[in-house]
Amino acid sequence: MRRLKANFGQTVQNGYRVWRVIDADLLAVQWQADLQFLVQAPTATQRSLVAQYQASGLSNVDWVAATGLEPGDIVSADPERSEVTVLYRESDVHHSLQLTNRCNSYCLMCSQPPTLQDDAWMVEETLDAIRHLTVSPQVLGLSGGEPLLLGPHLRTVLDSVGFQHPGTRVELLTNGRLLADLDQSHALLNGLSTPVTWLVPLYGHADFLHDFVVQTPGAFEQTLSGLLNLQRYSQPIQLRIVLIRPVLETLPALCTFIGRNLPFVKEVALMACEPIGFALANRELCEVDLLEWQESLQQASHQLARHSVPFLFMNAPLCALPRALHAYAHRSISDWKKVYAPACDACQMKSNCSGFFSWYERGWKPAKVIQIMNEEYVA
Template sequence: MLRRETQFEIQNLAGPRLLKVITASELIEKGTAVCAGHATFDDLALWLEAHELRDHPGLAALPVGAFLCPDQDSPDLPKAVLQLRAPKDPQVVRPGDVIALTPTSNLVRVLYRRGANSNLLFITDRCNSLCLMCSQPPKDVDDRWHIEENLRLIDLMDAGEENLGISGGEPTLYREGLLEILAKCKAVLPEKSTHLLSNGRLLKDPSWIAALKHLNHSRLSWGVPLYADNASDHDHVVQAPGAFSETMQGLYNLARANQVVEIRVVLNRLTTPRLPELAHFVFRNLPFARHVALMGIESTGLAKKHYEELWIDPLDYQEQLSQATYFLHNRGVPVSIYNLPLCALPAHLSCFARQSISDWKNLFIDACQSCAASSLCAGFFKSHTDRWQSRGIRPLSTEEFTRYARSAS
């Protein structure tokens, strides 16, 4: 489980900075071309271990933006240069990362991690819904500064084919900034598939159709939550009257704009009773949906406040989950089960289960340590507690692992 931030001893930081961490060998091989977009040497933080400077003292004269010294035994460097020394957790920042620094703090945030399955452009803390299970409760703030930070972050990422997420809050609240970010993703990161999470409500405005058609980003997809086959249930979950109608209009506008659409359903006590009906609704009313994700709940944020209303043991909705999954699958709609451990699923559903939890917040509890199937399993969110634990959690035997593996293949 990887963290996204740690403390450093920071010297000579004059203002906010975004920096790409790079080793000397990569600097020699690629230079600023290690970054996908426009970058100068001032955008690079040289990863400099103590022995490297002893062996090659000329490295200290390189005109990079900063020197990052991961050892507790830090080398002597020119006093005027930006220096990051002695990280509290040496495992957090690694070569290839893009890091953010602010003068008011010694905390270094990792905004991009090379090779991670969870790289994300975070657009805003604001949202026009208040979902009962929201893992990151919205804030009423003006945080447009995220737009400029993300535009610069895109330049400093690796080119590569890693997937990239865009999320909030609700990204469409900053429409023009979001469209600018999407255009830059297309131009600078054309090999990356970009998946944008949105509640879809503001997409009811038909002007989005022309804007998205003009953008013409072929590797962009949208993940839009739909929690019920009717307005009253959906609107209650998102705590926003009229949201169901707005989301449906937004989904149809995405289809008119030739966008790739995924429907996302968080599984809880409110959404699972009519899960088969929701599957029917999606098939009949959203035939353009390319994928349906049925997702275990993350036990953090507002979900903790609404535990009694939301919690249901996955063992108690297996029938509804099976009906919905096979209804969609048998009609050619790709469907996946996210965020649920294999031991909480019947073996016949394991072929739909995905290792979906972001690496930096993925957890395997004590019961997983002797499980034969852990290599195939999603595990848990790091926020997991016994209160949210299924009574079905247990290590699977080798025989059971074989059965699950056969089903998954």
């Protein structure tokens, strides 16, 4: 999430209130009594205009001044720190909202280490953000932590997306473990009309492999049961495999397992590890050079193709993949996280390449950067 330095009008308080950023000349068109509006007002003249709105009874309008804000941004305000957090940016290619920081797993490479505190306010913030969107996104990511820990509130969030943005597909990132419970899966999935794709990680073809990566005994069995329950309710599933060392060591076997036992999944995403959070603490297990695992990637892809399971690569720059797999690479890194290395400037594939997470310099790149010129790797 982007955090920007900001000044606010006097009615803006700290708290879990969500605001839509707006240009003054659009206020008359977009104003609704049940929404909150922050008018971009860097000058005294613009602020006095907002004061006039307030004096005429618009109590849900105030002003903000911050470099880097855009009209349509959905934000939360922190006047005590003179900070605004952009929860959602209309002009981004990828859109997502975070539902909780809590999690019931403890993955070796977790990019967002879980916290224990009650953060039910995040659900309220998400529901508020969904209400404040000006334009319905085609796809809205929902993530945690572990969203299933929300219990019935998750269904409330999904129903809210479906009601207010009927053309939007949700992509929900979950470890799927709590869906092993028949009552919980029934309560969540029965009659669900909001289109959801379930993004569920699987890290091994045997319990001890998966359970080691997620650092939770019993997780493999629960996730498999959860996947079967999703299938029972005809829900589309994208399996997610993060390419860290213990996973890469048995990756072809995992893909064979998926092809044989989970052929109903919509697709499998093979993802380079994000070098942040627990991945930095478990660097010896998480830092890999994908160029050294080309054979494993090719075998894994072959197994998925052999079983007619669609697959794609995410977060992996093109030069980290065998050329035969370039067609499966997806530009998946969110705009605000994505950067390129200086050497990328001369690469002819830059416009098709996912690039790197912006924090790669503190961590690592998924492979050595090798420019591609005229379809040749140039070391």
